[in-house]
Amino acid sequence: MPELPEVETLAQMLKHGHEGHPPLPGRRVVGVSLRWPRHVAEPSVPAFRRRIQGQTIHDVSRRGKYFVFPLDEGTLLIHLKMSGDLRITQRHARRDRFEHTILHLDGDWDLRFSDSRKFGKLYLLNDPDRLLGVLGPEPLARDFTPAVLAQRLAGHDRPLKPLLLDQTFVAGIGNIYADEALHRAHLHPLRRSRSLATPDVRALWRGIRAALRQGIRHNGASIDWVYRGGEFQNHFRVYQRAGEGCPVCGTPIVRTVIGQRSSHFCPECQPEPEP
DNA sequence: CACGAGACCTGTTCGC
DNA sequence: TGCGAACAGGTCTCGT
Known part of the structure; x- marks a missing residue:
């Protein structure tokens, strides 16, 4: 949860x-x-x-x-x-x-x-x-700037999805908010960290913060029986929405497995990286 | 350093 | 109705 x-x-x-x-x-x-x-x-x-x-x-x-x-x-x-x-x-x-x-x-x-x-x-x-002390920066803190994110991204050559789940890279992101952030940023979960140009980094930075903030605003997500009160699950754009239309372009959301975790994205808004 | 597989646990849902 | 498989918000450890 x-x-x-x-x-x-x-x-x-x-x-x-x-x-x-x-x-x-x-x-x-x-x-x-x-x-x-x-x-x-x-x-x-x-x-x-x-x-x-x-x-x-x-x-x-x-x-x-x-x-x-x-x-x-x-x-x-x-x-x-x-x-x-x-x-x-x-x-x-x-x-x-x-x-x-x-x-x-x-x-x-x-x-x-x-x-x-x-x-x-x-x-x-x-x-x-x-x-x-081993955790990465707090993504909602003032000192987590696009420049900080850019510098950390450049320090790795990994696909974005597993990188966002790595708590030593940034603290607090899990499977829901990783997918939601990448969709907002229009970045494919398999895009490599080092391949991001400055506008991509900014988009990812905004995507991470917007997804987390919106989650907090809705008191978090309650799926199944776990956790009460939150209703962010009603605002998921891609997470657990395989087959439904992308809220941006209407293309059906795709589910794949990346790093043994399910990944949800829009194949139109989040184009596949060149191999 | 990057990556995949398996472990840790139990509950719910899905397909036949 | 029953039954096994698949899947679930996370992370750790091990081997290549």
Whole structure:
């Protein structure tokens, strides 16, 4: 589910409170329930239990697709991977079968990590930069300029689609927003990074930012049962729209597989690169 | 450095 | 109706 816009939306909801649930900052962890211990990536499960106990959560933010929760000592990072979701519930609310990991909070609240595929991870780290530091730039930050993108593109000779999915290249883009950004930029997913002229780079820069911003404006995308609230899925131009008409030219959208991931594009607006 | 395959998991949907 | 195959928002590791 979660790419930058979904993580951003959820982080804001947790930070400020949502639908009667209190803001997370200021709450203290009074207990932990770990039904899927492999959710805890670091440190060991016993050390995690011990160290998180009694700590106050001071803030909620996002870096790439990670949630960042500064604590009294150290920082909790959570990555939702494919099917993860976070919600605040009352302690006694019915627990669904995917809520494998729960941080019990003071005031009889829970922070519940629901994750049907169990790919998600929690990290309790003294130095969160060990993970966050390897991420590429934040695509919506002021310092992510077309010149920065151009310079990074020139540093690789790779097809654009897998490059956009590489979190060390730019942080936060996933399969939905990569396809949506490339369509906006009129660039084929197999175009090579080094082959882009300056106008192409600008178009890609705009495409990335526009797709992500629009995603955030619609509170992210909710597909299937995962994630509630967002409705960006109603505004996809190409993602999961194979066979439907391109919103620009009406040509049927094509689906292919690139780097083991599905890719959706308009064969008319996003012409195939010369081999 | 680039790239593909396989792993990690489970749920839903599709085709026969 | 049943059943296996295909597919799903992500990333990591290994081998070429």
